Structures are given as C-alpha cells and as structure tokens.
Amino acid sequence: MGNVAFEHRLVINPDQRQGDQIILTPGQKHYLYHVLRLGPGAQILLMDGQGQAWLSVLYPAWAEILGPYTPQGELPVAVTLMIAIPKGNGLEEVLRQATELGVRYVSPVVSERTIARPSPGRQERWQRLVQETAQQCERSYVPTLGAPVSWSVALTQLPAQTPAYLCTPRIAGPLLLDLLIAEVSRPELPPALIIAVGPEGGWTPAETDQAQAAGFRLASLGGRILRTVTAPLAALALVAAVLEGGGGARRPRG
Amino acid sequence: MGNVAFEHRLVINPDQRQGDQIILTPGQKHYLYHVLRLGPGAQILLMDGQGQAWLSVLYPAWAEILGPYTPQGELPVAVTLMIAIPKGNGLEEVLRQATELGVRYVSPVVSERTIARPSPGRQERWQRLVQETAQQCERSYVPTLGAPVSWSVALTQLPAQTPAYLCTPRIAGPLLLDLLIAEVSRPELPPALIIAVGPEGGWTPAETDQAQAAGFRLASLGGRILRTVTAPLAALALVAAVLEGGGGARRPRG
Numbered sequence A, B: 001m002g003n004v005a006f007e008h009r010l011v012i013n014p015d016q017r018q019g020d021q022i023i024l025t026p027g028q029k030h031y032l033y034h035v036l037r038l039g040p041g042a043q044i045l046l047m048d049g050q051g052q053a054w055l056s057v058l059y060p061a062w063a064e065i066l067g068p069y070t071p072q073g074e075l076p077v078a079v080t081l082m083i084a085i086p087k088g089n090g091l092e093e094v095l096r097q098a099t100e101l102g103v104r105y106v107s108p109v110v111s112e113r114t115i116a117r118p119s120p121g122r123q124e125r126w127q128r129l130v131q132e133t134a135q136q137c138e139r140s141y142v143p144t145l146g147a148p149v150s151w152s153v154a155l156t157q158l159p160a161q162t163p164a165y166l167c168t169p170r171i172a173g174p175l176l177l178d179l180l181i182a183e184v185s186r187p188e189l190p191p192a193l194i195i196a197v198g199p200e201g202g203w204t205p206a207e208t209d210q211a212q213a214a215g216f217r218l219a220s221l222g223g224r225i226l227r228t229v230t231a232p233l234a235a236l237a238l239v240a241a242v243l244e245g246g247g248g249a250r251r252p253r254g
Helices: A026-035 A090-100 A120-136 A151-156 A176-184 A205-213 A231-243 B026-035 B090-100 B120-136 B151-156 B176-184 B205-213 B231-243
Strands: A009-011 A021-023 A043-047 A053-058 A062-068 A078-084 A105-110 A164-168 A192-197 A217-220 B009-011 B021-023 B043-047 B053-058 B062-068 B078-084 B105-110 B164-168 B192-197 B217-220
Touching: A009 A026, A009 A120, A043 A062, A078 A090, A078 A231, A090 A105, A090 A120, A090 A231, A105 A151, A151 A205, A164 A176, A164 A205, A164 A231, A176 A217, A176 A231, A176 B231, A192 A231, A205 A217, A231 B176, A231 B231, B009 B026, B009 B120, B043 B062, B078 B090, B078 B231, B090 B105, B090 B120, B090 B231, B105 B151, B151 B205, B164 B176, B164 B205, B164 B231, B176 B217, B176 B231, B192 B231, B205 B217
Parallel strands: A009 A043, A078 A105, A078 A192, A164 A192, A164 A217, B009 B043, B078 B105, B078 B192, B164 B192, B164 B217
Antiparallel strands: A021 A062, A043 A053, A053 A062, B021 B062, B043 B053, B053 B062
C-alpha cells in the first residue's frame, strides 16, 4: 500500500521558516544530504506537523518553498486514543499503526490492571517513533503524545462535549461501528472524538463506572478476543472509515 | 481486552478423541503439566481447530470431555485474506492480528513488487504462530495457511461466486466499508469472502487488471497511506464489524 506521493518528507519546526526559506538544522542537513543522499535541487515535502505542508526544493543550507501541499489523509475530526499501556513493546506497535490510521492525540494511561511501568526514557522514544511514522505516511499532523497518567486523572482532563467510547471486549452493548455512524450522521460533526482501550486484563468494574460517569459510552468491537495492541487498531479503522463517509454517514466537510 | 473465558486452551487433533476421552500426546502433556504447571483436575478448553470445542478436565494421560462449548467469536462467513508477503517479519504480525480478527484462510502471495522471498522453514513457523494465536484468542477454527503462490496462480484458484475485494491505496473507488455493507445487506449471506492486500509498492496496473478480470472489485481503505502490515487489519476490522451486523446490515444468521 506504499503509494507515496513524495519519496522524501521532513518535519520541521515552524521557527525554521523565514519567508519562503526553511533554514535547515545541522541534524536535518545530515539526514537529507548524508542519510538520504539527496543533493541540492532535490524536491522534498516539508511538514510543520501541525497541519501545514509545502513542496520544497533543496539548497545547501536551506529549502525553498515552491508551494503549499494539501495531503489527503487527514480525518475531518481530531481523534484521541486513550490506551492503557500494553506490556513489553506493545505501545510502540500501537503508536505506529494508530499514526497510520490518522489519530491526532494519544494519551497513554495507567489503569489498575496495567502491568507496564514505563521508564521516563520511553516517552522520548515513543515521540520519535510517532514523528517518524507521521513523516513516512505523509501525515500533515504529527500526533501529540501525552505523558502517562492514571485513568482517574485522565478522566478529569476530558474535553467537554466530546463523544467518547470505551471499547469493551466481546459483545456487551452496542457495536462501535453503529455508534460512530449515528454520531457522524448528525447535522454537525463533532470537532473531536475519543476512543479508549483497556489493558490486558480489561478495565475493572469501578473503572468502567468511572468512565461512564465521565461521559463515556460502552462500545463493542465484536465477539472476538483482541489483544490490547490489536483492539485500538480495529477501533481506529472503523473511526477512519466512518469519518470518511462510509456506512451511509454523510461525506465529511471540506 | 483480554477477557478470556478460559485461562487454558489447547488445540487437539480429532484423531486423539476416543469417546469422551482425549488421549494427550507427550508434547501436550509436557505443555500442560510442565509449561503451564497444571495438575489433574484442572479444567481446560480443547478445540479441534475446525469449529468444535469442549470444556474438559485433565487426568494424568488424557482429558475427559465435560461438554461442548460454543465460542462466540466466529464470523458467520469464512473470510480469506490474500496478502502479498511483506518485508522482514511483517507476515508474522499480520498473521497474529488477522487470526484475532477472525480470518479463516490466509493465502500469502508473491506479486511482481514483492521483495520478500521466504525460506521454506518460514511456513512451519507461520503455521505454529497461527495455531498459538488461535488458541490464545479462543478461536474455534485455526486459520488455514496456504503455501505462497504467485498472484497469477492465486487468481486461478479463487472459488466461484465469492465476493472479492482488492484493497487500493488512497481513495480510488468505493469505500470497502460501503461495499461490505451492500454485500451483507443482501437476502443471503455469501458463504465466503475474499480480501486482497498488495505489497509495499502496490499492485502493478497489470496485476490490478488481472484481479478485476478474475472478479475482484476495487475497494478503498480511505485517504491514508497504510503499511502492508496495517492495511489487512484495517480491512479485516471492517469485515468483522459488518458481518456482526454493524452498519445497518442485518444481523448474521445463527
């Protein structure tokens, strides 16, 4: 599925822009000229990671903007994934696939049954992985990665009026697909949407109650037993398909 | 999401059954008594990998069937995944997640742009991985794994009258979700359904033409660039959700 419009992409900091010139950092020059072995005159796609992208041409120390570029892959709604940190390297797999599937914000949470206790160094590694993946799949937003917080703290930080779905194992309640289609069929798309996926042992009943009190709806991913690393991708695949107008929901704006 | 009804599950060969007794092989006894550290009297779920499962109790050299068990996770339609073999260990990741998502048959294919040239030893490793995953997620079918064949040979082996979808990158044609909902909304569910996902560089135009001539419909997974390991999971998540009655398609039979 690797039909990529640009072979080379780079995320820059908005500070680097001076008019139509993007002043390259030593690290970026090393990456472009030594790792990718590009030369002056090569065309690359520059992205600010916050929704803007430019087709650019390389000069020895800067890149010159040729024009704006509109990537086609962004969803019309900012999707947040709240995920109980999986065991081992599970979160890395989730971050990579969630970034591909269009997530805009990932909030790793520590729930009662979460076994993983990530070291602080992990956060930096995760952030790098998200940025690399966003670059590779030509996202115009680099997903924002929150610092791990407890489930109860995470619940106090939810934005108001945002549809939020707590994925439940097996069939226990309405299907996520149906809830999403109903939401997207309303006259106005919500600006954001939240999907939460529990740990290996599931949410505790108290955590589920807390979530419902905070406005979450229970949503089933169907009758199969999914690992913590697979459940968020199944959920995000449905979110993306419905937000792009599938399932009879109206086509998204813009 | 690990809400598993049985903590211990084992796939057996139908030959091992004698009346209500399942004669355990030396390898199974080692696994149950030394790896899992179970003792006689422990209850386990036995599965024949072909759709039947039994709640059983352990004796030193055999397991006694207590009664049949109906897993809830099987889809009402046998889903085949045809996948161009991804680079590196990509197929392992796909096999694990596809098994979780309910696939019944996986056919690895070698397309023109497939880089991977798997060694014969791989097939055995893949088969073991599929069986382990099916056990872990309590599938009553162990997905069948075909031997790698070329795309053109694979196309000559398609069962007749089976809805078949060739996943395409970006939005180039109708959305897979909409095609699936239309198919499942017909008066009769098809007995089987095929999803095909291409290699890192995509199908060649000739391969796409061949597939369409063989009855495949082009189906979009949306506007994002998905890796070869992510695209099949996105597709299978949609298949499972629709086959379970999501998206306004009628509830499946049985």
